[in-house]
Amino acid sequence: AQKVTQAQTEISVVEKEDVTLDCVYETRDTTYYLFWYKQPPSGELVFLIRRNSFDEQNEISGRYSWNFQKSTSSFNFTITASQVVDSAVYFCALPADTGFQKLVFGTGTRLLVSP
């Protein structure tokens, strides 16, 4: 069965620091998608990225970057020069391998960025 592990429960940084959120996954699929979502205090889930397992290139979007390592089943997320607005809970997820592929979420990492 699919499983996502986010070992970091909470991370606190000071503004402008770089921070990396870890995600390790287990899957029986040979091809799959991986996702990152941001959940600010208001509660909505904000889509950040979807990565196909075929594509192992790192991706950068502004201050955000993702490092996908298929060999270690990791899909880590780095925020460069963090800002207070980055404070949120971040979830890593992948679709279940059966049925209509509900998203299986990790337990989330709460990021606190202080001024």
Place this chain on the structure above:
Amino acid sequence: DAMVIQNPRYQVTQFGKPVTLSCSQTLNHNVMYWYQQKSSQAPKLLFHYYDKDFNNEADTPDNFQSRRPNTSFCFLDIRSPGLGDAAMYLCATRDLRHGGYTFGSGTRLTVV
């Protein structure tokens, strides 16, 4: 423009009083999901619809029901809310052809 809309954003209901949460979509996606997210936990799937076919998760309590009268709308009915049902309820849609998920902004339910 919001593509998955959940109403209301905040809902307060009394213990034991039936409550309905709504979700609508403009994406014409064939799959719709309802997730429950309790404080400091990951979202947990309650059920999903593929078109009109309803699929319940094995551990979803009978107290939770759902209706999908058409492609655009899906409702979550809680027949007799208990204090333990206080949570954020998230609706999501998915187009099976493309694989992307779209979440609504959620309804935060308080039971008093």
